[in-house]
Amino acid sequence: MRHDVFIAGYGGQGVLLAGNLLSYAAIHENKNVSFFPAYGVEKRGGAAMCTVVFADGDTGSPVVGSPSVAIVLNQLSFDKYAAKVKPGGICIVNSTLVEADGSQLPGVELVAVPMNEIALELGDMRMVNMVACGAYAAKSGSLALESLEDALKKALPERNHRLIPANIKAIRAGAAAAMQRNT
């Protein structure tokens, strides 16, 4: 089985860390992984995106034209990329910043999660990417939440390991929200 997920937002939302976390989680589940960051003139506030492909066998192309799952963290990314999601796929949006309704994406399951609000409730807006990863794992069913939690040790530098419990909470909150709200 080959899985691919496209993550987009603005610089500072933790798009690349989210991609790294999902990659480490997939490695934890013994998958082969390709993580392909959009590479260019990155800056805070600019566009940030990455693609993660994982599979039991060959990962094939690191470039994906029509992703089966997209995680969209801001309006600009939604307007630009949501329509690329494969028919039958899932588009997980950060509904705090994205206005979207299901009719815009025929044949695609739209999952709206107020990620900024959830992260803020848990004490830190910067955990928006963790909420997103939790929502992805729960909704796609392609990675276990435990793998994500384990992957935090590798995706975060050692000096930030004290933040792991808070991040685990954010991942779980994202997962719970994604399974509840589905518009």
Add this chain to the structure above:
Amino acid sequence: MSEKLFVKGNEAVAMAAIEAGCRYYFGYPITPQSDIPEYLSRELPPLGGEFIQAESEIGAINMLLGASATGVRAMTSSSGPGISLKQEGISYMAGSELPGVIVDIMRAGPGLGGIDASQADYFQATRGGGHGGYRIIVLAPASVQEMYDLTMLAFDLSDIYRIPAMVLADSVIGQMKESLTAHPRPQTVLPAKDWAVRGREAGEPQNVVKSLYLGDGEMEAFHWKMHARYQELAEKESRWEEVQTEDATLVVTAFGSTARIAKTAISMAREAGMKVGLLRPITLFPFPKQAYEAISGNCKNFLTIELSTGQMVEDVRLSVARDAEVSFYGRPPGAGSLPTPEELFEQIKKRYLNS
């Protein structure tokens, strides 16, 4: 060392160089390869090695020439504009029969171009690049694992044949992260470097490393000797990957990042019931002619895909059977030009229906 790591392609190159016993690196920063000097600047000094950020790419390649002349394993890396500056030094290394590894993480050009993935330096790499008529070994990795494996192979082949070796990749392969098994250096029997200039002990013969041949017939003899060595390389060291070519009526051929994208396009074609295969050269010099000869005995329809207006396609045309047709699809390098698997699948469909 069997634990699966998760690293960038560029880091895998640097890790492999260290594992291959390279302790000397000379370079100058340029996107998209700067992770290589960054890694080695941190890791080489504690191992007793030397990391030098040279005054320029020209300085760096001549430091590589000097280090290689003493018989140690050494490396430099750069991208397009820097690789152009290194051509004089590479020509002198080729003329002096010196080994040495040069990593080229291609970016769009000509000139300063851009930092996006490119395969438009295929000609520069495979035709020698500098003056005088020589070739260098060119290896084209298509994954992070191959960035590791082929960098180690580059050191071995370069030492065995006394020809500079280049690892030729692009920003997709250099910047992406994949799982990597960092295995130990393979146990290859290597010839003694009895030609190296290390300081002569009493009674030892004098070694001279030079590329100046003024004697009657000397230069001509050098060329024929190297010509024979290039032929030996082609026979013994050509490497390629074939995917589902046995029953294919269309064979897609591409190297590096493009081959990776094509692989997924080919899976789509297979799912649609089309008999399509992939032939991916791993060595660009020597070009794996024998694979094209063999496959074109049965399959007469080839599609070459490159991130350029067509360079490798010329070698493909020179290698296939005369009655085989070779078509081309290219996306010249630059922001937004990287094709998707879906796009390549459309090209495959066009070619396949015509076959």
